[in-house]
Each structure stands twice: as structure tokens, then as C-alpha cells.
Amino acid sequence: xxxxxxxxxxxxxxxxxxxxxxxxxxxxxxxxxxxxxxxxxxxxxxxxxxxxxxxxxxxxxxxxxxxxxxxxxxxxxxxxxxxxxxxxxxxxxxxxxxxxxxxxxxxxxxxxxxxxxxxxxxxxxxxxxxxxxxxxxxxxxxxxxxxxxxxxxxxxxxxxxxxxxxxxxxxxxxxxxxxxxxxxxxxxxxxxxxxxxxxxxxxxxxxxxxxxxxxxxxxxxxxxxxxxxxxxxxxxxxxxxxxxxxxxxxxxxxxxxxxxxxxxxxxxxxxxxxxxxxxxxxxxxxxxxxxxxxxxxxxxxxxxxxxxxxxxxxxxxxxxxxxxxxxxxxxxxxxxxxxxxxxxxxxxxxxxxxxxxxxxxxxxxxxxxxxxxxxxxxxxxxxxxxxxxxxxxxxxxxxxxxxxxxxxxxxxxxxxxxxxxxxxxxxxxxxxxxxxxxxxxxxxxxxxxxxxxxxxxxxxxxxxxxxxxxxxxxxxxxxxxxxxxxxxxxxxxxxxxxxxxxxxxxxxxxxxxxxxxxxxxxxxxxxxxxxxxxxxxxxxxxxxxxxxxxxxxxxxxxxxxxxxxxxxxxxxx
Numbered sequence: 044x045x046x047x048x049x050x051x052x053x054x055x056x057x058x059x060x061x062x063x064x065x066x067x068x069x070x071x072x073x074x075x076x077x078x079x080x081x082x083x084x085x086x087x088x089x090x091x092x093x094x095x096x097x098x099x100x101x102x103x104x105x106x107x108x109x110x111x112x113x114x115x116x117x118x119x120x121x122x123x124x125x126x127x128x129x130x131x132x133x134x135x136x137x138x139x140x141x142x143x144x145x146x147x148x149x150x151x152x153x154x155x156x157x158x159x160x161x162x163x164x165x166x167x168x169x170x171x172x173x174x175x176x177x178x179x180x181x182x183x184x185x186x187x188x189x190x191x192x193x194x195x196x197x198x199x200x201x202x203x204x205x206x207x208x209x210x211x212x213x214x215x216x217x218x219x220x221x222x223x224x225x226x227x228x229x230x231x232x233x234x235x236x237x238x239x240x241x242x243x244x245x246x247x248x249x250x251x252x253x254x255x256x257x258x259x260x261x262x263x264x265x266x267x268x269x270x271x272x273x274x275x276x277x278x279x280x281x282x283x284x285x286x287x288x289x290x291x292x293x294x295x296x297x298x299x300x301x302x303x304x305x306x307x308x309x310x311x312x313x314x315x316x317x318x319x320x321x322x323x324x325x326x327x328x329x330x331x332x333x334x335x336x337x338x339x340x341x342x343x344x345x346x347x348x349x350x351x352x353x354x355x356x357x358x359x360x361x362x363x364x365x366x367x368x369x370x371x372x373x374x375x376x377x378x379x380x381x382x383x384x385x386x387x388x389x390x391x392x393x394x395x396x397x398x399x400x401x402x403x404x405x406x407x408x409x410x411x412x413x414x415x416x417x418x419x420x421x422x423x424x425x426x427x428x429x430x431x432x433x434x435x436x437x438x439x440x441x442x443x444x445x446x447x448x449x450x451x452x453x454x455x456x457x458x459x460x461x462x463x464x465x466x467x468x469x470x471x472x473x474x475x476x477x478x479x480x481x482x483x484x485x486x487x488x489x490x491x492x493x494x495x496x497x498x499x500x501x502x503x504x505x506x507x508x509x510x511x512x513x514x515x516x517x518x519x520x521x522x523x524x525x526x527x528x529x530x531x532x533x534x535x536x537x538x539x540x541x542x543x544x545x546x547x548x549x550x551x552x553x554x555x556x557x558x559x560x561x562x563x564x565x566x567x568x569x570x571x572x573x574x575x576x577x578x579x580x581x582x583x584x585x586x587x588x589x590x591x592x593x594x595x596x597x598x599x600x601x602x603x604x605x606x607x608x609x610x611x612x613x614x615x616x
Contacts, residue, residue: 070316072098074111074354083595084377086586088384093358093595096373101361102316103372104416107327109320110372113313114360116321117171119347120301123308124174128181133173138166151279155611175301182300183287192227193282282329295329302333310347313340362597370416375429378582381589382432393428400427433578441579443567451563458514458555461527462491464548465501472539472546479535479548491535491550512555516587576612583609 079094082087091099100313101111104414141150141162150162159165191597290296302325312318320336343351366373401408417423466472475494482490497510517524527549535550558566571577583606593599 070103070319073316074101074314074357076354076358078355081594083598084373084593086381086589086591088589089275089380091373091376096366096595096598097358097361099372099376100365103365103370105365105370107414108324110361110365111317111357112320113365114357115317115345115352116301116305117364118352118356118360119308119310119345120175121171122347122350123304124171124178127304128174128175128177130170130173131511132168134166135179137169138162140351155607157608175297178304179291179297179300180276180287183290185283185286185290189286190282192277193286194278197282198278233248240333298325298328299330299333301328305347306333306336308347309336310345311336311338312345313338314344315509317344326384359597362601363593366598366601373467377586377591379425379429379432381582381586381591382436384589385585386432386435388428388431388435390428393424393431396427396431397424402514436570436578436581436585437568441568441571443564443571445564448560448564448567451567452558452560455558455567456515456528457557458528459532460552461510461513462492462495462508462550462552463501463503463510463523464495464499464508466498466548467500467545469539471498471543471545472548475548476535476537476539479550480537484533486536487533487550488552491552508550514555519545520544524547527551576609579609 074097076093076097079092079097081093082090083093083096084091094213101109101114103110105113117255145153154162154165157165159168185555236397303426307597312321315337318335322335325331338346340346340351342353344354346351404411412418412423412426415426417426464472464475466475475498478494479487479491492509493509498504501508503510513519513524513527515524517527520528521543522540522542526536526547530536530549530551532551532554536548539546540549541547565568593602
């Protein structure tokens with residue numbers, strides 16, 4: 044039986060919708076392209092029309108968001124927020140930062156990697172996100188009552204704090220300071236003839252002068268404007284920032300604001316499919332007081348402020364944003380069909396894998412599948428099938444760079460068991476080194492542990508100074524790491540090692556076994572297995588081998604851009 048971790052790894056590559064079948068219990072895809080019957084994609088073994096591509100891409104999920112709904116909301120928010128917020132200054136600040144921080148060559152390389160033709164295109168791509176951020180920020184409302192309440196919470200203790208202020212129970216406690224039974228015992232402490240001479244010991248004008256010794260004048264000792272300068276107005280900005288941050292971090296607040304703005308502006312969705320998906324999204328982000336307006340329109344899929352989003356325009360938007368990006372339903376559908384032509388897979392094995400996962404994950408299985416956009420048993424089966432096919436691809440095609448493997452082997456520094464003694468004084472550390480130098484090799488491990496237990500300021504002293512096995516990067520400060528990895532097995536530092544924490548004596552008791560060449564090769568293979576870019580680089584060749592062709596010009600353009608980006612990423616890696 045495969046482990047739960049194995050299934051999590053497998054499904055990492057296939058977490059989007061892979062079936063053209065409508066979701067069980069969900070509305071059918073009800074948006075039809077005028078040119079939907081035109082051929083969009085074909086290989087030597089299968090074909091997809093524009094309508095099928097539309098349903099695959101716009102009907103899938105990216106996380107909890109449906110791509111078709113995402114495109115509709117992007118369109119609507121851009122129209123709404125362009126009239127509500129002004130972010131031109133922030134846009135220019137972003138441009139200036141890039142121009143000042145990166146040289147022109149680096150900027151162009153980054154833009155190419157991200158699929159932008161120019162800096163202007165990239166800057167413009169930020170506009171919607173910044174407008175949304177600004178609109179949510181502006182929507183925060185803070186009342187005077189909330190400010191006063193936060194003020195009291197933060198500062199009232201400063202005025203009334205029993206230990207610091209002037210709490211009468213502590214600062215001038217009549218039961219403690221002048222206890223009638225102890226401190227001023229009538230027979231002993233305050234003998235009427237000696238201890239409390241009315242003219243000397245408790246002179247009303249000197250010793251307990253009401254204006255001096257026990258002065259509780261609010262204008263002097265706890266002057267609200269001086270000693271505890273906590274005026275609400277002077278601290279208003281800080282309090283408002285704290286309250287605003289708290290509100291902005293409230294889960295679902297941003298989506299509630301944006302959904303409210305859309306409803307107020309009259310966003311209407313003419314597709315029951317996308318309207319339901321939008322309602323599902325609002326439910327998922329806990330926005331339950333916004334109604335989704337619906338209507339009928341044969342030519343448009345949505346409208347807002349007398350602007351209409353046509354079905355063809357929506358198709359172009361989802362293709363541009365989601366056709367070949369992360370969690371691409373279209374790409375994974377193509378991959379699935381390509382690989383099924385190459386490998387003969389027993390579907391009973393896949394059903395067994397699904398059932399094993401159900402037994403392992405128990406009640407968490409279906410919520411996890413739904414979180415990955417897999418809503419039906421067919422979609423779940425296809426996801427497991429694609430993962431199985433990907434394993435077959437790796438088994439046949441994965442090929443680590445042997446030069447890189449050899450380099451990893453040659454430069455590998457084995458992990459080591461490290462102990463240390465930390466003291467505050469250089470001379471003390473030097474004396475400990477002298478003591479260690481007088482010991483024989485056999486005595487050294489036990490002696491070092493004893494000295495660490497007795498002298499070290501580090502909590503590791505309880506374990507004889509042991510820090511456990513360390514490898515590079517070790518997580519230790521640079522001076523410590525350099526010294527520790529400069530030692531051979533059984534050696535200790537012959538001079539104190541200074542860091543911000545003090546002076547260290549470091550001992551390497553033993554080396555962990557060095558990785559073999561085969562182990563480095565296996566590690567490299569595992570790294571490549573977990574890299575989706577590497578898998579895609581293999582799939583490009585496999586798809587080309589089946590003569591994949593795009594009849595839709597926009598799909599071809601997007602596919603070429605993805606190909607170039609993938610090749611750049613793999614080469615850089």
C-alpha cells in the first residue's frame with residue numbers, strides 16, 4: 044500500500060479538472076461560442092474544438108476559484124475601480140524602483156521570463172491588483188468608539204497600574220506602610236515620650252507633610268499631559284493603524300469589500316454556470332451577505348455599469364490567463380491523452396490507488412480532493428491516472444546530469460556531530476582548550492562533555508555541549524560554521540572562536556557517512572521528479588512526437604510563450 048505522502052506528491056502534478064463531463068450536482072456549462080465547433084487543437088490521435096477548450100479552461104478550478112469567474116471579476120473590478128481609486132503615484136513608484144534597482148539587461152531578462160514584451164506591459168499588469176488593494180484599504184471604517192476603546196485598552200493600565208502608578212492599595216497602603224499593630228505599636232514603636240515626639244518624629248509640617256511626602260496631586264505626580272502623556276489625539280494615528288491592520292487581516296474582509304462594490308455597481312452574470320461558481324466562491328471565503336444578480340442575455344456573459352462582456356471576449360481572457368499556466372486543465376487534459384497513447388495502463392491499478400488513498404485519508408479524502416478542484420469520481424480517477432502516467436514518464440525519461448552528480452559528489456562535505464562549550468571570557472575558553480590538549484584521544488569525548496556540562500552557558504550543556512549532526516547550511520552563525528567545518532573528525536578548535544554569543548570551543552566527535560555517488564544520483568533524480576518544469580520539458584518532446592497542432596492562433600501564441608519560459612527555467616536550473 045502506498046503511503047499518504049506518496050499520494051500527496053503524485054497529486055501535486057494533477058490537481059485540476061481533467062474531464063469534459065459536467066460536475067455531478069452542478070449546473071451544465073451554458074455558454075456557447077459562435078465559433079465553438081471550429082477545431083482548436085489536434086494530435087495524431089485526438090482533437091479538441093474551441094467549445095471543448097472553453098469548457099476545459101473556463102470550467103476548471105485554480106484553488107477555490109473558477110477561471111471563468113476569475114476572468115469575469117477581473118473585467119468587472121477594472122471597470123469599477125478605475126473610477127473609484129487613484130493609484131497612478133504607486134504605479135510610478137513601482138516603475139522607478141525597477142528602473143533604479145535593476146539594470147536594463149536584467150530587467151529585460153525578467154520581463155521575458157514572465158512573458159511581458161515591455162516594462163510598460165508589466166507595470167500595467169500590476170494596476171488591477173493595486174486598485175483592489177487600495178479599494179479594500181479605503182473601505183476600512185474606524186469609529187471614535189473603537190479608537191477610545193483601543194486607547195483605554197492600551198493606556199488605562201498606565202494610569203491605574205498598581206505597581207507603577209498610584210494605586211492606593213500599594214503605593215500608600217495604610218495597612219502596610221503604617222500598620223497600627225506593627226509599625227506604630229502603641230507600646231513599643233511609638234512611645235508617646237520617646238519615639239513620636241510630637242515636635243520631632245512626626246512633625247506635621249516635615250515628616251508627613253500632606254503636600255510633600257504623600258503628595259498625590261494629579262497635576263504633579265500623574266499629570267496626564269506630562270508623566271503619562273497619553274492624549275488620544277496625539278496617539279490617534281498609531282491607534283488607527285493598529286485597528287486598520289487588524290481589520291485588513293480579518294479573513295474574507297477583502298473579498299467582502301470587493302463583492303459589495305460589484306453588487307453596488309450592478310454586476311449581473313447571465314450564465315447560471317458562472318453565477319453558481321461565483322456563489323460557491325463567496326461561500327468559500329465566508330461572504331454571505333452579497334447576492335449575485337443574474338439575468339438573460341444571448342450575446343454577453345456579464346454586464347456592469349452598462350458595459351457588456353461578450354462570450355468571445357471571455358474566451359480570449361481565459362485562454363490568455365489560464366490555458367497553459369499553473370494548474371492548467373487544458374494542458375493536463377492534453378498530457379493525459381498523449382500519455383495514454385504511449386503507455387498501456389491497467390485501470391484496475393488506478394482504481395486500487397484511489398481506494399488506498401481513501402483508506403489512508405479517511406474523512407479528509409473528499410475535502411482534500413475538492414480543495415484541488417476534483418469534484419467528481421471521474422475527475423479524481425483522471426488525476427490519479429495522470430499521476431501514475433507521470434511516474435512512468437519519469438521511470439523512462441528522467442536522466443540526471445552526470446556532470447552535476449559528479450560535482451555534487453566531489454564537493455560534498457559530510458555532516459558531522461558537533462559539540463561546543465560557550466563562555467563569556469576569552470581566557471576562560473583558552474584555559475579549557477589547554478585542559479583538552481593535555482588529554483589523550485580516548486579521553487577527549489568524555490572530558491569535553493564534562494567540561495561543557497560544568498562551564499558552558501549554552502542550553503546544550505545538559506547534553507555535553509552536543510548540537511547534533513550539522514551539515515551545510517547548518518543554521519549557525521558564520522564564524523561558528525566556518526570553524527566547525529574546518530575541523531577533521533576527532534579535532535577541536537585550538538583557539539577560542541568568537542561570535543556575538545561569546546567564545547566557543549568546538550569539537551567534532553565524528554563524521555556522518557559520506558553520500559555515495561549513487562546516493563547523490565538518487566537525490567538528484569528525486570529533485571527532478573519534484574520539479575514540474577522538468578516534467579513539462581519532457582512532455583514538450585512527447586507532445587511533439589504526436590504532432591500536436593494548434594489551429595487557434597491565440598492558443599498557439601500562448602503555447603509558444605510557455606515553451607520558451609519552460610526552456611529558460613530548465614536551462615537556468
